[in-house]
Amino acid sequence: xxxRIIVLxxxxxxxxxxxxxxxxxxxxxxxxxxxxxxxxEDLNALEQALQIKDRILDTEIIIITMGPPRAAxxxxxxxxxxxxxxxxxxxxxxxxxxxxxxxxVISKAIxxxxxxxxxxxxxxxxxxxxxxxxxQTAEKLNLPQITYAEEIITCEKGxxxxxxxxxxxxxxxxxxxxxxxxxxxxxDPCRPKNSKLFMKYKHAKTQTELQTIDDDYINQTIKNKSxxxxxxxxxxxxxxxxxxxxxxxxxxxxxxxxxxxxxGKDSKVIADKDADIKHLMNDLIxxxxxx
Amino acid sequence: MNNICVYCExxxxxxxxxxxxxxxxxxKLAGELKCEVEAVAIGSGLNNIEQQISPYGANIIHSxxxxxLYPYTTLPHSAVFENIIRENKPxxxxxxxxxxxxxxxxxxxxxxxxxxxxxxxxLVIGDYTDPKSGHEYxxxxxxxxxxxxxxxxxxxxxxxxxxxxxxxxxxxMKKEHAAKNFKSTVNIIDPSEILDKVDxxxxxxxxxxxxxxVNLTGSQIIVAGGFxxxxxxxxxxxxxxxxxxxxxxxxxxxxxxxxxxxHARQIGQTGVTVRPKLYIACGISGAIxxxxxxxxxxxxxxINTDPEAPINSIADVAIIGDLHSVIPKxxxxxxxxxx
Numbered sequence: 287x288x289x290r291i292i293v294l295x296x297x298x299x300x301x302x303x304x305x306x307x308x309x310x311x312x313x314x315x316x317x318x319x320x321x322x323x324x325x326x327e328d329l330n331a332l333e334q335a336l337q338i339k340d341r342i343l344d345t346e347i348i349i350i351t352m353g354p355p356r357a358a359x360x361x362x363x364x365x366x367x368x369x370x371x372x373x374x375x376x377x378x379x380x381x382x383x384x385x386x387x388x389x390x391v392i393s394k395a396i397x398x399x400x401x402x403x404x405x406x407x408x409x410x411x412x413x414x415x416x417x418x419x420x421x422q423t424a425e426k427l428n429l430p431q432i433t434y435a436e437e438i439i440t441c442e443k444g445x446x447x448x449x450x451x452x453x454x455x456x457x458x459x460x461x462x463x464x465x466x467x468x469x470x471x472x473x474d475p476c477r478p479k480n481s482k483l484f485m486k487y488k489h490a491k492t493q494t495e496l497q498t499i500d501d502d503y504i505n506q507t508i509k510n511k512s513x514x515x516x517x518x519x520x521x522x523x524x525x526x527x528x529x530x531x532x533x534x535x536x537x538x539x540x541x542x543x544x545x546x547x548x549x550g551k552d553s554k555v556i557a558d559k560d561a562d563i564k565h566l567m568n569d570l571i572x573x574x575x576x577x
Numbered sequence: 578m579n580n581i582c583v584y585c586e587x588x589x590x591x592x593x594x595x596x597x598x599x600x601x602x603x604x605k606l607a608g609e610l611k612c613e614v615e616a617v618a619i620g621s622g623l624n625n626i627e628q629q630i631s632p633y634g635a636n637i638i639h640s641x642x643x644x645x646l647y648p649y650t651t652l653p654h655s656a657v658f659e660n661i662i663r664e665n666k667p668x669x670x671x672x673x674x675x676x677x678x679x680x681x682x683x684x685x686x687x688x689x690x691x692x693x694x695x696x697x698x699x700l701v702i703g704d705y706t707d708p709k710s711g712h713e714y715x716x717x718x719x720x721x722x723x724x725x726x727x728x729x730x731x732x733x734x735x736x737x738x739x740x741x742x743x744x745x746x747x748x749x750m751k752k753e754h755a756a757k758n759f760k761s762t763v764n765i766i767d768p769s770e771i772l773d774k775v776d777x778x779x780x781x782x783x784x785x786x787x788x789x790x791v792n793l794t795g796s797q798i799i800v801a802g803g804f805x806x807x808x809x810x811x812x813x814x815x816x817x818x819x820x821x822x823x824x825x826x827x828x829x830x831x832x833x834x835x836x837x838x839x840h841a842r843q844i845g846q847t848g849v850t851v852r853p854k855l856y857i858a859c860g861i862s863g864a865i866x867x868x869x870x871x872x873x874x875x876x877x878x879x880i881n882t883d884p885e886a887p888i889n890s891i892a893d894v895a896i897i898g899d900l901h902s903v904i905p906k907x908x909x910x911x912x913x914x915x916x
Contacts, residue, residue: 301725386690386693389687414724417679418682418683421683421687422686425684430776430779431651432779433676452786453676454788454789456784458781458783459780460782461778462778537691538694538720538734539705539735540731541705541733543729553892553893556896558897558899558906564910564914567907567910567911567914568910571914575854576911
C-alpha cells in the first residue's frame with residue numbers, strides 16, 4: 287500500500303529585496319512586485335519527505351501550494367527534486383486571506399486529495415513569520431501536530447518518531463499517523479535539483495499555463511503526458527463556505543501600515559582613531575556605564 | 578465585563594518570564610478596559626503557582642493540575658485551555674511566542690475561529706472604524722508588529738471575532754509587581770472529564786531541556802554582532818570585549834542564520850528583547866526587527882563601516898570603522914583606563 291505524503295509549500299516574496307511598490311493601498315502585499323522564492327523552511331520540509339521516499343518504497347509526494355498562477359514554479363521546483371505531482375490552489379477569491387482563511391482552504395484541498403499518511407510543511411514562511419498555518423491546518427483536519435521538527439527519525443504506516451528542536455533543548459516524540467509535522471530550519475537542507483528530473487518535468491504546466499503556449503506540438507505533447515500536468519484547484523473545485531475564505535473569512539484586519547521611520551537621535555559620530563576611542567572608553571568608565 | 582486571559586507557560590514548576598511579563602501588560606490593559614486579568618496555569622504539581630503569579634496582579638488564577646498535563650503536549654493543553662476560554666469568554670487572550678505558545682495559540686485560534694497575531698511588539702487599546710461598512714468598534718486590541726521583512730509596521734485588529742489573540746516574545750513587555758500583598762483568587766479546575774476525551778496521540782519519549790546558559794535579559798551590558806562580523810571566529814573578538822567589560826554576547830538574526838552565533842543569543846523581534854545599560858552593536862545594520870529588540874537600551878554604541886547604516890540613527894555614539902580594528906582598541910583603552 288502506497289505511503290502518501292502531502293507537502294505544503296509556499297512561494298514567498300524575497301523580503302530581503304523589497305521595493306517601494308511592495309504594499310497595496312488596502313495593506314496587503316503586492317506580490318507581483320517582488321522576486322519570488324521557495325520559502326526556505328518549506329524546502330527543509332520537502333527534504334524530510336524525500337528522505338522518507340528514499341526509505342519507504344512506493345512513497346508518493348504531493349505538493350500543495352496556494353497563490354497566484356506563477357506559484358506553479360514551486361511545484362516544478364519540487365518535481366525537479368523528486369516530488370511526484372502537485373496542486374496549485376489559485377483563485378482571486380482566495381486573495382487577502384489571513385492564516386485562518388488560508389488554513390481553511392488548504393484543509394479543504396487536503397480533504398479532496400485524501401488518503402494521506404502524513405502532511406509536512408515548513409514551520410513558518412519568511413513573509414509573515416507567523417508559524418500559524420501548519421497548526422491551524424492540523425486543527426481543521428482534526429490531526430495531531432508536531433511542530434519544530436528537526437528530523438523525522440522513523441516513519442512507517444501509522445506511526446512516526448520525530449526529533450523536535452525547542453528553544454532550550456530537544457524532545458523526541460512519537461505520534462500516530464496521519465499527523466501534520468512542521469519542519470524547523472535547523473533540519474537537513476534540501477537536496478539540489480536533479481538534472482534528469484529537470485529534463486523530465488521542465489514542461490510540466492498548469493491548465494492556465496498551457497493556454498499561453500502557442501506551439502501546437504508542445505501543447506499536444508504536454509497534454510498527452512499526464513505526469514506533466516499540474517492540477518489547479520479553484521473555489522469551484524473545493525467544498526468551501528464562501529464566507530470563510532479570502533478577506534471576508536479573515537478575522538484579522540490590517541488597520542494601518544506605517545513605514546518605518548527612524549527617530550533620528552543626535553548621534554555622536556566618531557572615527558576609528560586611537561584618540562577618539564580612548565576618549566569614548568574613558569567617558570563610559572567615568573559615567574559608570576562600564577566598570 | 579469580559580476579561581484578559583494569559584496562558585502561563587510552566588517548566589519544572591516555574592512560570593516562565595514571558596508569561597509574567599504578559600500578566601503585567603494585561604494588568605495595564607485591564608486598567609484601561611476596566612476588566613480583570615485571568616491567568617491560566619496548566620501542568621502538574623502546581624502547589625506554589627499562586628505565590629509565583631499573584632505578585633504580578635492577576636485577579637484570577639485558573640489552576641489545572643494533572644499528571645497528564647506535564648510536560649506540555651498540544652492536544653491536552655489546547656483542549657483544557659480552549660475549554661477555559663469558552664467558559665470565561667475573555668475579550669483578549671495573550672500567549673508567549675515560545676515554541677510552546679506558537680504551537681498552542683494557532684491551534685486554539687483555529688478551533689475558536691478567531692484572529693491571532695504572532696510576535697507583537699506592542700499592544701494598545703483603541704477604536705477602529707471599518708473602512709467599508711463605516712461600523713465603529715470601541716476598545717479593540719491593536720496588535721502591532723513589524724511585518725514583511727521589517728519594511729513596515731502593521732497594526733492589526735480583530736473587530737468581529739472574540740477573543741482577540743496575540744503572541745508576544747520574551748522581554749518585549751516589562752515584568753512589574755502589582756500592589757503589595759496583592760491576592761489572586763485561585764480557581765481549581767478538575768480536567769479529568771476533558772482529558773478523558775482527549776486524544777493523547779503524541780507521546781514524549783525523550784526530553785532534554787537545558788538550563789538557560791545565556792542570560793541576555795538580565796545583562797546590563799550587551800555586545801551584539803551582526804552579519805558584518807563575518808564569521809564564527811569574528812565573534813571571538815566580541816566574546817573578548819564582553820568578557821573584559823562584564824557583558825553578554827548577543828547576535829542579530831542575520832548572524833544566527835549565517836551560523837556565526839547560536840539561536841539562544843538572538844536579539845530582535847524573533848529573538849529576545851533587551852534593555853541593557855549599554856548596547857554595543859558590532860557590524861549590525863539595524864533592520865527594524867533587530868531594533869525592536871534593543872531600542873529600549875539606555876545607551877547604544879554602533880560600530881559599522883557604513884555611515885548610512887540605520888543602526889547609526891538610533892545610536893548615541895556611532896563609530897565609523899571596521900569592528901576588527903575598533904574592538905581591539907576598545908579593549909586596550911578600557912583595560913588601560915579602568916585600573
